[in-house]
Amino acid sequence: MNWKAFGAMLARDAHVARRNALQLFFQTFLQPLLFVFIFGRVMVGSGYMPPQYKSLLLPGIIAISMTFTGIWAVAMPLIAEFQWTREIEDRLLAPISMNWIAIEKVIAGLLQAVVAGLVVLPLGWLVLRPGIDIRIGNPLMFAVVILLVGGFSACGGLALGCSMNQQHIGLMFSMVITPMIFFGCTYYPWSALQNFPILQKIVLVNPLVYASEGMRATLVPQFSHLPIAGVVAALTFFDVLLLIVGLRQFEKKAIS
């Protein structure tokens, strides 16, 4: 394993992220903050939502932000680089095995997703307070969940980015991302689906469900949530599955 080349590729991605910091900031944080403001402040403040909705909402918003950031950070550059700019060639010719080039992309995406989560948390809290009851009871478990969520989003980005053509980006959002978010127990807990028993079972194939429920379990355990051991197991399963699929798709794209 060539750690120097691996480190240099991470440094390259960090450099590019720094250069695009402002754009990345708005892309990552504007939507969740508006969401938190409208649903947490306006709807709760006007009495359409109960006050405790504030605490229920924020973990789901963190999960969406992380998932979206990780997928975007990995998939978008890969789609463009494989398809028309071929920019990635330079890294494919670096003296490092191909799997590690893909893993570097995953690590870079994971780090961005974790940063997104760790920034949306206090920003959301600032927008929603007072009356929001959120605390990190078990920092270690929170760290595990946040890493696994970042991992699944980045691995998902790898798998999607290496399976999609540029002309299908719009389709990716309407067919994959949007249903994932709405059936991801992001704006409501999984237990809220109990009146829709079939749907409640079906949504369990959506990894975002475990991300949202994991955030709830570690940040707002006062609400009902899936058992944390199940959440960790499911997230680990999706991390590994999407990584394997992503690496395979990456190789298909990289070598003709």
Next chain:
Amino acid sequence: MGVGIRTQDLRKVFNSPPPTAATGIVMRGDAKGSKAAKTQILAIDGISLEIYAGEIFGLLGPNGAGKSTTIGVLTTRVRPTSGQAWIGEHDVWQQQAEVKRLIGVVPQRPNLDFSLTAREILLFHGAYFGLGAKARSERADALLEKFKLTERAHQMTRGFSGGMMQRLSIARAMMHDPQVLFLDEPSAGLDPQTRILLWEIIREYHQLGKTLLLTTHNMEEADALCQRLAIVDHGHVIALGTPNELKASIPGGFLLRLRFGKQTSDLMDRLKVLAGVREVKASDGIGADVYADRGGSLIPEIASLAASSGAELSDVHISEPSLENLFLHHTGRSLRD
């Protein structure tokens, strides 16, 4: 100690259109089950080459001959369907990281990192290859200077002209001082001035004992730069040798392309017996390609012979020994077709 390149029976069949320029022979596979017949493209078909350490070797051929695919296989980017390739002692497919350390690649189409400035492209490339901060900074500045890009060093490359992108691609490929440099159509789209700069740089790099493999469909370039050449067509090597050897292998050396108002049956036979004529090939029904030891001095004889056969000579083109003629002799087609 230089590093050579070897291939043995390389074969590549693409099951879907390849991303590069390869447009080899299209074959229709047998339909299996309910699936529709798959289009298969035979890009290279049994290429065996030995390129010596420290030589400039050229692959010459028309578009779609299999040149880029051969380079793709040698640079770990294309998986061969069968056959083997080595860079130095390293099997290209089995020891990819070692091979990648030895080679530098200039692609046919620039693939610069658009998120970085020109200088950063060189610096990060150096870092991928483990160069220390000071070494890569010095080398990047030296290469920018050499390729006349110093003024643009801190600009993003998106707005660069084709020639500038090509120069930067070559500088990038040289950044880690590779033992073997691959250049895929290096002078395509370059203005004459930049082409001369490029040729100088290629020769200079060769002086350092490096091995260079370049592809081209420009005979002038192949003739001027390469010590040895392989002429490639439809995925096969059809001739191999030094430019002079190859040119000497054309019968007679001179090629006279003739066109007649009409063709008569005995004309071909009568052309063959003219003094100095080595070979006559009919072309397009009303023409003939005559390979001969002499050029212009044959014309009066041919003209009177044509007149006496009732086939009026309508057009003559004489060319001296060249790689173009060689390609034509082997394939019956012009390189430019």
